[in-house]
Amino acid sequence: MTRKPASAPYMSAMKRRLLLSAPLLAAGLVALPRPGRAQVDAAGATAFIQTAGNELVAAMNDPRLDLATRRDRVAATLRRTIDVEGTGRFILGRYVRQASPAELAEYTRLFDDIIVRNLSARFGEFRGVRFSLGRSQQRTEEDVLVNTIVERPNSPAFSLDWRVSEVGGQPRVVDVIAEGTSLRLTTRSEYSAVIQRSGGRVSALLEAMRNQIAQLAAREGRG
Amino acid sequence: MFPNRSGLVRVTMLAAALMASACATRPGDDDPEGQAEFRETNDPLEPTNRAMFAAHEAVDRNVLQPVAEAYRDLTPQGIRIAIRNVLGNLRAPVILAGDLLQGNIPRARITLSRFMVNSTIGVGGIIDVAREWGVPGHTEDSGQTLAVWGVGEGPYMFIPLFGPSNPRDIAGQAMDFAINPLSWFGQGLLVDAAGWTQLGLTVVDTREALLEPIDQVRATSLDPYSTLRSAYRQRRGYEIRNEEERGRVVGPSGVTGFGQGVTGPAGPDALPPTQ
Secondary structure (H helix, E strand, O other): OOOOHHHHHHHHHHHHHHHHHHHHHHHHHHHOOOOOOOOOOHHHHHHHHHHHHHHHHHHHHOOOOOHHHHHHHHHHHHHHHEOHHHHHHHHHOOHHHHOOHHHHHHHHHHHHHHHHHHHHHHHHOOOOOEEEEEEEEEOOOOEEEEEEEEEOOOOOOEEEEEEEEEEOOEEEEEEEEEOOEEHHHHHHHHHHHHHHOOOOOHHHHHHHHHHHHHHHHHHHHHO | OOOOHHHHHHHHHHHHHHHOOOOOOOOOOOOHHHHHHHHHHOOOOHHHHHHHHHHHHHHHHHHHHHHHHHHHHHOOHHHHHHHHHHHHHHOHHHHHHHHHHOOOHHHHHHHHHHHHHHHHOOOOOOOOHHHHOOOOOOOOOHHHHHHHOOOOOOOOEEEOOOEEEOHHHHHHHHHHHHHOHHHHOOOOHHHHHHHHHHHHHHHHHHHHHOHHHHHHHHHHOOOHHHHHHHHHHHHHHHHHOOOOOOOOOOOOOOOOOOOOOOOOOOOHHHOOOOO
């Protein structure tokens, strides 16, 4: 993790400035003719998150659906929204090159299964959820962070940031950041630890992932 | 936070002794990516930390978690919210010092006015009146102040009963204790009892707030130790940069926190599971 404590006050001052100028920046980005480079703009990313978020909320709050159907709806939306393959590769990091093609293919399949099961189990249980867009800011050349505030009945609101990147000409979510904690960074650290602790074998990670899917499936059966 | 200073000294000495015992092997020069990851992870004491984590998990599953669950089941939500509010209000001097030492005058004014309103109209901090008036709280601690001053975090450490930490945050806890006016009183029986009560309630309140997050990590992580390490370090960075402003609710970071991060009402987790 890159943290530079010495520059923290300046960073937060910069963020505040960024925050103030974000709407202007976004307007400017839309108005200006952009070079041919694949780059997602803040307004497009925000609209993308709003659409996906509305779909998720509609699925979670539909009173006619039972829990299993809600989960399936949420899972379908997640697969359309998230860049599962790219995110999986980011998380595997340097081990992508150490894995055999067969291992990599299986990893992508297992990762897709786990991420969708985990997220839809979590979201599928949210009832009466509401979300609203917060600030939206251009972070890097490649992606935009779209901030949302999620509210549930009788719960304090929490902040969820969606990192949106352009993948194959379409905006896709590449990371979810809950109150400052990035899911892909946390998962990368987790997967890397599993591989390292088994002597650098990617196959050990695949084994652990298969076990986890079996456990998640058992829990879904109960819940 | 500690009822007596020697308690903290003992914890620090224990940690220092444990640190000396085992180190992770650093990857060789033929593996630059491995070395980069080793630096990034910032956990040279990993074997020791993992042993500490295992010990902590055993205590947590057998004592801390059942106590926190019983606390949630047996105490009405209103009382739990009141306790959390009082604990947060008692932290106001430490938060104020953090705001001031970091040169953040607007936040210092918020902390001071919240303390004055909640201590009086809010009946000794039981009711967070200031929040209802649209002035929500935020948290600071001396670990964050040291970070803003440019002090490095040092190697990651996992301390049983205490949670994820590092030398900077441990030094911050000591500073917080010294700053807290409640620690300036003498060693009378009543003062000791009040100190232990505050410490005990803070531990139980913090663990209660973490019931769902920890369950989630245990259920979904392939390696809870490294998930917690990554989450704690990211979360501390976020708190240090004060990104939680704009009235958002901040939960405690990792297992540590001792209520220092809890500024919101006891809401999401306080609901019965049927909801």
